[in-house]
Amino acid sequence: MTNIAWTFICSRQITPHRSVRLVQPARPGLGMRVAGNKMTRFTKIALAAGGVLLLVFGGLTALGIFWFQRDREQDLALEKAGTALSEHNFESAIALFDQALQLRLPAAKAASAYYGRAHAETEKGRYNDAIRDFSEAIRLNPNAIEVYWGRGYAYQSKGDSDNALRDYAEVLRHDQNAGWVYFNRGLIYVQRKEWTLAVEDFSEAIRCEPQWSYGYLDRGSALAELGDLDGALASLDAAISLDPRLAQAYEARAAVYRRRNEPERARNDELTAMQFAPGKLPSASVSPMFGPNRSGADLLDAARLAEMAGRYDEAIDLCDKALQIKLSPSFLSNGYMTRGNGYAGKGDWDHALRDYDEAIKVQPINFDALTNRGNAYAHKRQRDKSTQDYNEAIRLNPKLFQAYCNRALNFLDAGDLDRALTDLNESIRLNPKFAEAHSRRSVVLLRLKRQDDALADADTAVALTPDNPEAYFYRGRLRSARNEYSQARADFERVLERSRDPQARVLNAVAWFLATCPDESARDGRKSVPLATKACELTQWKNASLLDTLAAAYAEAGDFDQAIKWQSETLKVYDDAGDSRPAMQKRLALYQQHKAYREDNP
Known part of the structure; x- marks a missing residue:
């Protein structure tokens, strides 16, 4: 009996700590009078209060150190x-x-x-x-x-x-693309002699992982049980083609040949099976996940774990070691893809693309590598190449819901709302629990002026992933567009609470809302400034829109000198502001009049 496929994904979530700033006590000044050994009653009260504050700060510092440790x-x-x-x-x-x-x-x-x-x-x-x-x-x-x-x-x-x-x-x-789960479930149906269900699951496992020889082997055996000898032979031939030393496949094919009254072919396969496993068929210790190259596969498995946990350098190093070992084409392709994922996690899209190219060169049917290369092209704003890769991935695996969702972003970026909506509908049809597709569809529906439908999708995304900051981010923007400002701010607060390292686009959107919201109760200039500053730092102060937000934040906070400085810097340095430039100039004029900008300003 073939081994049950098993893998382990251990993601360790590290909660970031907050540093505690130590505050020195103030020196005597206008609020404190010192004259010899005499103290006024006010002075004594002030000293007592200072002592209490020092104790409080000391306690907070100790508590911070305790939590950090x-x-x-x-x-x-x-x-x-x-x-x-x-x-x-x-x-x-x-x-x-x-x-x-x-x-x-x-x-x-x-x-x-x-x-x-x-x-x-x-x-x-x-x-x-x-x-x-x-x-x-x-x-x-x-x-x-x-x-x-x-x-x-x-x-x-x-x-x-x-x-x-x-x-x-x-x-x-x-x-719906968990190949190992289909495989394991197929083995249960084999045990129960539910052969049709077993064939369906092994076929799904092959769809997800077309290089698995064991999937073809067990599907061939199940087809033989159903009496479909031609189908069984085709499946077993494929298993042997993928793994010419797979003794079980020769033994199973020999049994089919005997049922077809082809004793000579049956005898040849039986002898071949004995050659690869003298005295007995090989045990099922070789798992369908790892294949014969166990050491290389172990390294790749560890690399995948590291990459999923965000330890990208470790993942890249493990892939380097695995790729020095002789691997089957399937494992070699996945090795390059995993290393590419590590580089993508570091934001090194050029190295990521090189590895994805190698993965696809080794195994052109690796639809996951095609999807990931499409993502990398999208990050480099090469939308046409990105869409081509998504198209090919979907052709190879029409149930790849992630590719439909990602391709929709390219259509959305091109302003093709109908095709974006079609792709997102298909992604959700394939996987109704895919929160990211619901969030993105809410954006498309909002642009199509279908606000109620958009809000329903945004609510669904939050319900599916209540700890995901992106879901709240999309809903916050939607609620802002619906003039539901207090609810929008509540969602943006949840974004900041749940984000370990928010992206610049997220920081910028929240900062802009806090600085320019028409509802005074939702604005907070002092909170907006550090968010906008962080967004500018992440983009090396080179993004005109982000600098524009920083100026608006300073204006809302009442620091018009800084607002004028950054708005002037935006207009001076970035001449490619395009359609936004006139609006930026109007905001500069407002700041020069010591007026903050509001989204409802003309």
Whole structure:
């Protein structure tokens, strides 16, 4: 029996700490009179108040240090446990996750710890313990779909196929491209002799991962059980083509030849199977995920984990090592793609594109690499090339909902709202739980003047991903356009609360709203200034729109000298402001009159 496909994704969420600024006590000045040893009653009160303030600041400083140290201790404990897990030291990993869980972790970190420990327990065959830990991780983070996958695998391994099917169905409800889940579910249907369902799932697994020899092998065996001998031979031929040393495929094909009354061909396949596995067929220790190149695959698996956790340099280094090993075309292509993802995470789009090119050169049917290269071209504003890659990815895999969603952005950027809406509708049809598509469709619907439909999509995105700042960002902009300013500000506040490192475009949009909102109760110039400043820093002070926002923020804060300075700088340095230039000049005139700009100003 072929191994159940298993992988592990451990994402450790590190909560950023806030530094505590130490404030020196003020020197005696106009508010404090010192004359010899005599103190006025006012002076004594002032000194007492100063002492209290010092105690408060001291307490806050101590509290900040305590939280920083505790946060660092938690992160180190989780990192140590994760390292043991990635090195397959499962007993050590279990003990280290035990220790981490004693540190009173916040929910997100605790969920990762339970998930990591469950993975180690699964590898050790402690399925009941693993199921308990996976369930706790799900309780803490119900949106972590990969945890359902892990628990389904544990249920399947202990023979509880009903619960395994329920968990796999939950995964596939959110991600129709989870090839390993289709494969595992297909094995359950084989056990139950539900051959038609098994064939359907193995076919889906092949669609998602067309280089998996085991998918073709097991589909061929299921087709043979249904009596479709021609289909079985075609599938088994494909398995052998992908892996000429796969003894099980020769054995299964030999059985088909005997049923077709072709004894000579059957005998040849039986001899070949014995050649590759003398005395017995190879055990299922070679998983369909890893194939024969286990060491290289382990490096790539670790690289994917690092890339997903945001450790991009580590991911790139692991891919470098893996790519020095002789890999099958499928693994070689994925190695280049994963390294490209690492460079993309660092914002190095040129290196990312080079790796995506190599991934596609090695395996032109790698639709994930095509999608990722399309994303890279989009970031470089090469929309035509980006759309071409999305088109090809969709041709290879028409159920690739992410590609439809991303291609819609290109159409939106080109002003083709109808085609953007069509792509987003298809993305949501393929995966109704894909929050990003709902958020983006809300933007298109708003431009089409369908405000109620737009708000419904924005609300859906927030409901699907309540911790995702992007969902609140899109809804905040929509509510602002609907003149629902207090609700818009509440959404923007949630964006800032939930964002570890907000992008410049997000900072700029929130800063502009706080500086120029027509509703006085929603404006906050003092809060707008640091947000706009950070956005300018992130773009090296080279973006005219962002500098324009900074000037508006200073004007709202009442610092018109700075407002005039930055508005003048915008107009002086950036001559390509285009249609925005006249509006920028009008704002400069307002600031020179010591008037702030409002969005409803003529």
